[in-house]
Amino acid sequence: MNRDQLAAFLRSRRDRITPLEVGLPAGERRRAPGLRRQEVAQLAGMSVDYYIRLEQGRGPHPSRQVLNALARALMLSQDERAHLFHLAGQPPDRPARRGDVPxxxxxxxxxxxxxxxxxxxxxxxxxxxxxxxxxxxxxxxxxxxxxxxxxxxxxxxxxxxxxxxxxxxxxxxxxxxxxxxxxxxxxxxxxxxxxxxxxxxxxxxxxxxxxxxxxxxxxxxxxxxxxxxxxxxxxxxxxxxxxxxxxxxxxxxxxxxxxxxxxxxxxxxxxxxxxx
The missing domain is CATH 3.30.450.180 (Beta-Lactamase)
Incomplete structure (x- = not known):
């Protein structure tokens, strides 16, 4: 697990999302256009303290459930999601096999x-x-x-x-x-x-x-x-x-x-x- 890279990646993805994109009010007195840490934690269904520790590079190894929740909260693309899993030392979930051809x-x-x-x-x-x-x-x-x-x-x-x-x-x-x-x-x-x-x-x-x-x-x-x-x-x-x-x-x-x-x-x- 690369804690520093994981922390930097989470911060960069949080900064690019506006509250309106995830259905939250913009509010006032925002120093940056991105989401606040507590908003990401709320969207991912985890404690604010846990998420802060991840962003500060001092958190525990996140579970697959936590990584999936973060990927949804941060609106990650498939490639970004796979990168998140790799940074956390986890192999990405493999897509389910389906019989259809795109x-x-x-x-x-x-x-x-x-x-x-x-x-x-x-x-x-x-x-x-x-x-x-x-x-x-x-x-x-x-x-x-x-x-x-x-x-x-x-x-x-x-x-x-x-x-x-x-x-x-x-x-x-x-x-x-x-x-x-x-x-x-x-x-x-x-x-x-x-x-x-x-x-x-x-x-x-x-x-x-x-x-x-x-x-x-x-x-x-x-x-x-x-x-x-x-x-x-x-x-x-x-x-x-x-x-x-x-x-x-x-x-x-x-x-x-x-x-x-x-x-x-x-x-x-x-x-x-x-x-x-």
Whole structure:
């Protein structure tokens, strides 16, 4: 816990908020436009003495409940709130996982006409995709939701082996399991991840062997050689980009060097999707 930095941060956030912004009367004889210490304490539901000690750098370690109350009282943004928790020596609360995909992300993947794209959650469910992403991965819309899961397609179906080939599929399987274990650590109480791991342990000796290696690694970028049934072999770079403010979601993009055979193959695949 960095008491001095925490104290300075609290003072700076208090000074920027006017009473009217939090529904308090402005009153008279204010030496500064910001809130008074007792007003912050009142808004956060704590004693004035406790808050004063925090601002003076001599307070105890605040609990998560206290930090959440301060974040609300001081109208902190998500980034500021995370910073407050870090200064207090506490990891920020992780946002709850939700099945929805933010509208701007759906719009974005729709605009990417020459880039296969889809949105993946922490349990490896494909939640949204663009036409080129579906053309690359196969008929996603025609699958029931539980089958739109990359882990199940890797370990319990043949289609990923057909798409990637044995060597690339094995490498992808290993990094995917390491990434799933990292997600299980981030969300230890997530029933969907727990159920997926239990299912794969029962169904796939390969998954069980990789899972018991206890490898942990967040997927970010990986080269893939995809064998498409119509346009043939395509050498692509798979990028995993975190969705802002939704760490349970990733935007997955398949890119190719402009003018390369892979780029031409993607354009051909796009033309096929437009004509179908």
């Amino acid at each position: 509208g701007p992300i759906r719009h974005l993947i729709g605009y990417l006409e020459e880039v296969p794209a889809y949105v993946l959650d922490a349990a490896y469910n494909v939640l949204a995709w663009n036409p080129l992403g579906e053309a690359l991965l196969g008929d996603l819309a025609g699958l029931p939701p539980h089958r739109r899961n990359i882990i199940r397609r890797v370990f319990a179906a043949q289609d990923m082996a057909d798409l990637l080939g044995d060597e690339d599929r094995s490498a992808f399987a290993r990094v995917s399991v390491a990434d799933l274990r990292a997600a299980a650590g981030r969300y230890p109480d997530d029933p969907e991840i727990q159920a997926l791991v239990a299912e794969m342990l029962a169904l796939s000796p390969e998954f069980a062997e990789l899972w018991h290696l206890h490898e942990v690694g967040v997927r970010r970028s990986q080269r893939k050689r995809v064998t498409h049934p119509v346009v043939g072999t395509i050498d692509l770079v798979c990028q995993m980009l975190p969705v802002p403010d939704r760490e349970d979601l990733h935007l997955v993009l398949y890119t190719a060097e402009p003018g390369s055979p892979a780029h031409r193959a993607l354009r051909e695949l796009r033309e096929l999707t437009l004509s179908s």
